[in-house]
Amino acid sequence: MRRQRAIASENVRLRLIRKIDDFSAKNLVKCAVYASSIIFFFTLILIPPIAGILENIGKLKTIYYDPSLLTSANLAIINSFTMAFTVATLDLIAALPLAWFIVRSKMKIVNFIDVLVDIPFLIPTAALGYSSLLFWSSQDGISRIFGMETLIPPGFALVLLLHFAFSYPVIVRVMVGELLTYREVYEVAARTLGAQPFTAVRTITLPLLKPGIIVSFLLAFARSLSETGATVIAAGNFENGPVFIFKNIDKVGEGALVYVSSVLILASTIIFFLIKLLAPSLKFPIKRAFPSIERKLSSYEVVKFRDGATILVFLIIVVAPSLFIALPVLSALLDGTVNEMVAGSELWNVFWRSMLISYAVGSISTLMNVVFGLPAAVLIARRKLGRATSIFKALVSIPIIVPSIALGVSLKFFWGKYGFIPEFWVIVFSHTTITYTYFVESMSAAIEGIPVEMEDVAGTLGAKPFTIFRRITLPLTKYAVFSGAILVFTRALGETGAAKAVVRTKEFQTLPVLLVDWIINKRATSSQSALGIGLYIISAFLVLLALRFIIRERRR
Amino acid sequence: MPSIRLVNVTKKFGGITAIKKLSLTINDCEYVCVLGPSGSGKTTLLRLIAGIIKPDEGEIYINNKLVNDVPPQERNVAYVPQYYALFPHLTVIDNVAFGPLSRGLRREEAYKVGMHMLEMTRLAWRAESLPYELSGGMQQRLALARGLACGAKILLLDEPLGALDARLRVELRFRLREIAKENGLTVIHVTHDQEEAIVVADRLIVLRGGEIQQEGPPSQVYNEPKNIFVAHFVGGANFFEGFIAETDPHGSWVQLRNGFILRVNETRWKVGEKIVIMIREEKTEIIKGIKRREDINLLPGTIKEASFLGDFVIYGILLDNGDNVNSKMPTLLGIGKFKIGERVYVRLRTEYLRAYPYPPQGLYQELKVM
Missing domain, CATH: 2.40.50.100 (RNA polymerase II/Efflux pump adaptor protein, barrel-sandwich hybrid domain)
Structure with a gap:
């Protein structure tokens, strides 16, 4: 009886799969799936920010009536790019040796360093900004060691240190990946031909790693250019583009916002593509060798000094400011703020509501990106659009390049026209726009990693498109799907700039926007802010942990 | 009866013509070796027959049925690519049962067919292993078993022995032919190794620049080469x-x-x-x-x-x-x-x-x- 029931249920399952299989084999269905993902990209991701700015371009002229505002807007824009370029360059110089250390060193400490690298990734940037502010600028931070009130006051230097810290792991992670896939045999061959280790790295390894170096530089550049929440906290009187928009969004006319946003969007897109185009032709100095100098640079002492200095910079500028928040959170736990939170008050009610909104926005935008981003990733990875694939791929990368608050301003203009769309959904749409690239790019890279022959062979063995996807593509990219989803979710959860731009009423403030408001407008005591940030970090950490646990289970 | 016929087939990739107005007939149960240097269009020819790519011009018939617009899964042709494309996340038996399952067979039956194929290729004892745990020769036999398990009577082998060491290559090429003949398969075996082609083929097709230079029994192609290229390439x-x-x-x-x-x-x-x-x-x-x-x-x-x-x-x-x-x-x-x-x-x-x-x-x- 049980066996018959099992056979019956197997039959039902087979019939269902066969039906979906037959359905998926129809050209019309395949076209519909891909078309829907393209339509989604254009209507929700690409057109809204462009249309939002273009429709309001006429308001640009109003800024010319206010020369002082124009001057400060221009300065803010220049500051944005100067900061991004400086940070990306410094990060590259400091992070590359650490990536090298992680991959090549046999020391036991490597595993510990490897874990520490991800800390700035795990802490939402607004929280990181507050932590850095307390570490570098407050009396209780590093200033105490030097007997000073403020070692580094809010301003350019603090923003530089902050951006350095949160962009640093991007470069380490990309370069660790590159070094792991790099075939060391080239370097070994160079050394057997008489090259000093330093010469071999300079003339063979680094030129071969150039694509990875360019990508990591661009990612750090984009991350610095786009960050808003933490920058606002650490900025003091310093203003870059996102800070200018953040501070003036409710004060100045739309002309100034359109001006700064459009220039940021246009300039960042041009600079990004210029770097991408020109950087590959940049030559490493490989034509000459300097045996005596390079022998010294390869010596045990120099290498040890380099590793020591790298780890020191990493611990002092990246790890310590990121973890410093733990101290005020601990003191908030002990000084009675927790009791006040548990008892409940208007302040904490708003906090919990914002947290709920943040998680709801993060979840829905992640789901939308997974559903519509997956076919787009397949289109890119399998070059299904022929020559147009490269154009589509370039368009997909735009949201990651453009400062998110500038994108938020244009989205605010665009969705503002459609008053009937509830504010919550406008926030969801804007977060979907900002995070779309992360999912599609990570997924398309994962799919590209599967030899196309696997899918071809599965087809010749009788599998229809749905079965090929279900049994071959998905199992082999499952890890990437989850990782991409986590990336999107954490990015959406930590987004301040775009959220600030599109939120119209206080009821829909997301958590990072609320916390930045608490800190810079002093709406909460420092103890309350610390506790709020602590809860934010812990909740994000728990969700990440849960997701990683699910992934690990599934991988088994 | 599993026969293949190509009529004036042309395939271009951008400005490069991989196959030029190629006409060819392969008969039931025939073991054909396609021999040619790199870039001669051998793999393209297989991919065209498997339905992975479509011809720009010409017709492809399988069992006298025009299949130009028939997707790979409907052609009943087993394609074994170079380096095999074994599914790395599936065990040996799962790999072999993939075809029967995809064709709608009940799980039990699919695994029965799979085990039979593994026994035939002497791999049954490694059924629960993952592909990367197998040696090169075993991987090759697994790819063959997987191709045969889906019930296809046409087998397309792209450099099936290319990844193996010399000794194993000699051993396995006879086993390949043996399995094909025992199961009444029509086989197109692509290789650039002229010795391998001469030894296993019923008929040899020499390809160059997407065009057939000569076809015929191996002894004929060897002893009476039609042109200088064939004379030089074969022997x-x-x-x-x-x-x-x-x-x-x-x-x-x-x-x-x-x-x-x-x-x-x-x-x-x-x-x-x-x-x-x-x-x-x-x-x-x-x-x-x-x-x-x-x-x-x-x-x-x-x-x-x-x-x-x-x-x-x-x-x-x-x-x-x-x-x-x-x-x-x-x-x-x-x-x-x-x-x-x-x-x-x-x-x-x-x-x-x-x-x-x-x-x-x-x-x-x-x-x-x-």
Whole structure:
């Protein structure tokens, strides 16, 4: 009886799969799936920010009536790019040796360093900004060691240190990946031909790693250019583009916002593509060798000094400011703020509501990106659009390049026209726009990693498109799907700039926007802010942990 | 009956034509080897038949049914790509059962078919292993089992032995043919190894630049190559450039470089015509002693090198007219027979000489395989 029931249920399952299989084999269905993902990209991701700015371009002229505002807007824009370029360059110089250390060193400490690298990734940037502010600028931070009130006051230097810290792991992670896939045999061959280790790295390894170096530089550049929440906290009187928009969004006319946003969007897109185009032709100095100098640079002492200095910079500028928040959170736990939170008050009610909104926005935008981003990733990875694939791929990368608050301003203009769309959904749409690239790019890279022959062979063995996807593509990219989803979710959860731009009423403030408001407008005591940030970090950490646990289970 | 027919098939990739107006028929249960250098269109031909790519022009018929627009899963053709594309996340048995399951078989039946195929390929004992845990030869057999399990009667093998070591390659090529014949399969086996192709094929197809140069039984293609390229690509050969000096009703006299004369048994040439003469290395004889007046096709030269190949020895001879020739002979007969620097004659028997028109782009260009 049980066996018959099992056979019956197997039959039902087979019939269902066969039906979906037959359905998926129809050209019309395949076209519909891909078309829907393209339509989604254009209507929700690409057109809204462009249309939002273009429709309001006429308001640009109003800024010319206010020369002082124009001057400060221009300065803010220049500051944005100067900061991004400086940070990306410094990060590259400091992070590359650490990536090298992680991959090549046999020391036991490597595993510990490897874990520490991800800390700035795990802490939402607004929280990181507050932590850095307390570490570098407050009396209780590093200033105490030097007997000073403020070692580094809010301003350019603090923003530089902050951006350095949160962009640093991007470069380490990309370069660790590159070094792991790099075939060391080239370097070994160079050394057997008489090259000093330093010469071999300079003339063979680094030129071969150039694509990875360019990508990591661009990612750090984009991350610095786009960050808003933490920058606002650490900025003091310093203003870059996102800070200018953040501070003036409710004060100045739309002309100034359109001006700064459009220039940021246009300039960042041009600079990004210029770097991408020109950087590959940049030559490493490989034509000459300097045996005596390079022998010294390869010596045990120099290498040890380099590793020591790298780890020191990493611990002092990246790890310590990121973890410093733990101290005020601990003191908030002990000084009675927790009791006040548990008892409940208007302040904490708003906090919990914002947290709920943040998680709801993060979840829905992640789901939308997974559903519509997956076919787009397949289109890119399998070059299904022929020559147009490269154009589509370039368009997909735009949201990651453009400062998110500038994108938020244009989205605010665009969705503002459609008053009937509830504010919550406008926030969801804007977060979907900002995070779309992360999912599609990570997924398309994962799919590209599967030899196309696997899918071809599965087809010749009788599998229809749905079965090929279900049994071959998905199992082999499952890890990437989850990782991409986590990336999107954490990015959406930590987004301040775009959220600030599109939120119209206080009821829909997301958590990072609320916390930045608490800190810079002093709406909460420092103890309350610390506790709020602590809860934010812990909740994000728990969700990440849960997701990683699910992934690990599934991988088994 | 599983037969394949291609009619005027053309496939282009951008500006490159991979297959040019190719027509071909493969009969039921035939084991065909497609031989050609890299870039000759071998893999493209397989991918066209498997339905992974579509032809730009022409028709493809499988079992007399036009399949140009039929997707791969409906063609009932098993394609085994180079390096096999085994699904790394599925066990050996899951890999083999993938085809039957995809074709709608119940799980139990699918695994039964899978196990049968694994037994046939002697892999049943590794059913629960993952592909990366298998040796190269086992992976090759698994790819074959997976292809056979889906019930296809047409098997497309793309360099199936290319990733294996020399010893295993020799062993497995006979096993491949054996399995194909036992199961009544029609096989297209793509390779660039001429020895492998000659040994296993019922019919050989030589491809170059997307065009068929010659097709036929291996012995015919080897002994009667239609052009210089086939002669050069299938087996070792010596080539001589020359002009027709004189013709008579029984043959022609050919003038080689520096006044050397050769006799060929062909009468189709005109006096003054430039030609290329070919003779297989193993049919190039070396003799010691003095030339008699009545001897023809005896060319003087000096032994320059001797290469020991195990079963065979190849002597390299520099002829007095400046041409180089190789002579291949069984080790038992040839080893130590001639010394480096020894003066010898090379005998080229007229019955083994074949003449071809001189290629317009030159002999060197014609012999290029890349």
